[in-house]
Amino acid sequence: MARSSALAKRLAKLSPEKRALLEKRLGRAKQVEAEGPRAAARAGIDRDALAKLLEQPAVPLVDDDLWQKMVEAGLRQAKASDSTEGLKREASLEPKLNGHAAAYICVALERLGAFREAGERYTLEELREHCSILPDYHKALRRWLVTLAEDGLLRIDGETYSNPTALPPEDLEISDDDRRHYGENLSAIMTGGRHPLEFLVPGGSTKGLEENYTRSPTFQYCNGVSSEILGTAVEQLPADRRMRCLEIGAGTGGTSVSLLPVLPKDRSVYVFTDVSRLFVDLGREKFAEYPFLVCDELDIEKDPLEQGYQRHAYDWIVAAHVLHATRNLHETLEHVCSLLAPGGMLLLLEETRFLRKFNFSMGFLPGFDHFEDYDLRPLHPLLDSESWGKLLLANGFSDFATMTDPEALPQVLGVDVMLARKAL
């Protein structure tokens, strides 16, 4: 009552045009509230309407019993699929790719004019300048040098890198094609002659990335485990309980594609977000069949509330292969917690090992080297599962579980599906 008289006073003070506009918006919000999430999606994003859909009595989503059931379901699915033929094949390629990493780096550095004579010595900054490598790639360059040092091709003394013998070594195992391809392209990327996205999204097409996130055995494993966990929640929760989900960095929708079908159409809201408008638009088009989907931009490095998101309005936050790409993980988790309701769930899919192939693939993805929390992540942005657990428990979460056995193939391939429950 008090609210409607305050509203009437506010309306009376407005110009006729502004009053008409506000009345129209309020009418739409009312209609959406009455019709449910379907109308929000049809109406496009209307923050007032969405805010109403996200209102929920303060009953925590997940009690101990449901937490246990979700973890068991995830572990069961992980166990059932951790030794598929696809994963075995992928894991069998890993040693070869690892073995080649140093060779590819050597031929790129040769092109860049470094370490051709035995006994050259540089600090990282001196080497970067000597080779005209862009400042943005100094972290990638450091990792290259560490990789060479691991293989005994460089020596590290404090801040200085030196080569006992001329590089590349004469017995370098590399085909002529690879020598040309990696030598030319990696050196061109490092000096700014070519952009890594030319290779990762050739011609602006995200098809290759999409395929990777949906078809590769590693990502199929992650998606299978994730949908099993979410499906268990849907199955176990009371039939009238609304599922309020938000995905961060949803990108090409490689994870959303396996979660959306699990959600009940009549009582879910799924906010598909990404820092890039390109992906937000792509998501809207790709998942148009889901009436409860809302697509919008969100940069998780910034305060979500300042970007128009509602505090503690989501029961599920999904973050697949994205949180590592942020500047400071303490800050990022603070932002995640500001979105999550008490007792809400974080479904976290992450790369948990820096594979050497990232030296010439994923390590060039935008955001990979945003990290500045060097006490936590000195060389690369990835944390192993145990470190994620510690971090989450120290930053607002009361429970943590990893679905992947440390010895299982997905861990060898450096991915994990993790689940955390926010403290009440």
Ligand SMILES: C[S@@+](CC[C@H](N)C(=O)[O-])C[C@H]1O[C@@H](n2cnc3c(N)ncnc32)[C@H](O)[C@@H]1O
């Ligand atoms: C490695 S991709 C993950 C892809 C996604 N899960 C998929 O299936 O395509 C990382 C995604 O996170 C997004 N991203 C990077 N930094 C971000 C940030 N600060 N906030 C939100 N999204 C971000 C990128 O635009 C990209 O779409």
